[in-house]
Amino acid sequence: MKTTKIHIILFCLSIFVLFSCNQKKEAKIESITIDQPKMVLDLLDLQKNDKLGKDTLVTVINDPVYHKTKKYQAVSASDIVKNEVDLSKIKIKNTIIVFECIDGYKPEMPLELFLKAKPYLAFKDVDAPKDSNWERIVKNGNEMNADPFYLVYTSVSANNQEYKWPYNVIKFHLEPKNKNIVALQPKDNETTMKGFTLFQKHCITCHAINGIGGEMGPELNYPKNVTEYWKENELIDYIVNPASFRHKVKMPTLGITKQQSEEIIDYLKYMSERKKSD
Numbered sequence: 424m425k426t427t428k429i430h431i432i433l434f435c436l437s438i439f440v441l442f443s444c445n446q447k448k449e450a451k452i453e454s455i456t457i458d459q460p461k462m463v464l465d466l467l468d469l470q471k472n473d474k475l476g477k478d479t480l481v482t483v484i485n486d487p488v489y490h491k492t493k494k495y496q497a498v499s500a501s502d503i504v505k506n507e508v509d510l511s512k513i514k515i516k517n518t519i520i521v522f523e524c525i526d527g528y529k530p531e532m533p534l535e536l537f538l539k540a541k542p543y544l545a546f547k548d549v550d551a552p553k554d555s556n557w558e559r560i561v562k563n564g565n566e567m568n569a570d571p572f573y574l575v576y577t578s579v580s581a582n583n584q585e586y587k588w589p590y591n592v593i594k595f596h597l598e599p600k601n602k603n604i605v606a607l608q609p610k611d612n613e614t615t616m617k618g619f620t621l622f623q624k625h626c627i628t629c630h631a632i633n634g635i636g637g638e639m640g641p642e643l644n645y646p647k648n649v650t651e652y653w654k655e656n657e658l659i660d661y662i663v664n665p666a667s668f669r670h671k672v673k674m675p676t677l678g679i680t681k682q683q684s685e686e687i688i689d690y691l692k693y694m695s696e697r698k699k700s701d
């Protein structure tokens with residue numbers, strides 16, 4: 424009699440364990456609850472309405488854009504988010520902050536990391552020439568400046584890729600962490616996963632697929648997938664070294680190997696059969 428009881432208990436336990444494992448796999452992506460209008464912070468609007476907070480002078484040692492020590496007039500970027508968004512209403516751990524730049528570049532980082540890093544929004548370069556707010560930035564033969572805002576840190580190493588230092592920033596977006604992954608991840612195909620992971624890491628800040636991603640470079644899937652109009656061997660080489668194809672190219676050389684380039688192209692081909700406009 425006793426043994427049967429134990430058996431029943433063990434049986435129930437194993438069912439429970441099995442059930443909870445399954446649950447985990449199918450767990451829904453939790454969405455953040457946040458008032459719609461506050462999802463996007465328009466920094467120029469806030470500046471116009473005098474809502475950027477108090478000015479301070481910050482010193483950045485080894486600035487990654489100017490490659491030297493720099494001084495800026497700035498405001499606290501984390502205070503802007505704290506003042507404009509009720510953080511008690513959102514799940515900070517499940518949220519990313521996306522920095523929208525004038526040219527469509529859209530790097531992102533976890534909101535939690537951003538809030539802890541003491542980020543500053545610089546609006547004026549102390550060493551700027553008289554006719555400008557900034558020293559000029561020269562990149563691949565293109566000249567530009569950091570207007571209107573440049574995101575900097577005083578206590579974070581510029582070598583740490585987790586922290587983003589975008590300039591020409593105009594908006595902050597708060598979004599659920601998994602939004603892009605859910606929409607663009609290969610669902611029924613494991614071989615394209617490698618390419619997908621590489622694309623998330625190196626490309627999505629500048630390129631969209633089905634309208635999701637950055638806008639500095641062209642959308643790569645809709646209406647025509649880039650693999651439909653480029654010769655494959657040329658495309659492989661282009662992704663490895665864009666400057667060997669185009670003069671004054673804006674797309675950087677990202678350190679992608681030939682094999683990684685092929686994996687990304689496998690993923691792009693896979694997405695060409697899954698086109699959707701945004």
Ligand code: HEC
Nearest residue numbers: 625626628629630639640641649662672673674675679687
């Ligand atoms: C910093 C932004 C940036 C990043 C990161 C970037 N690209 Fe680009 N890409 C561009 C821009 C801008 C262009 C348009 C041509 C130019 O000016 O360089 C471009 C052009 C392209 C083109 C040619 C499109 C066409 O229709 O001719 C392809 C293909 C491409 N990129 C693929 C990639 C892939 C794959 C990655 C990731 C490994 C990537 N890019 C990362 C900015 C970027």
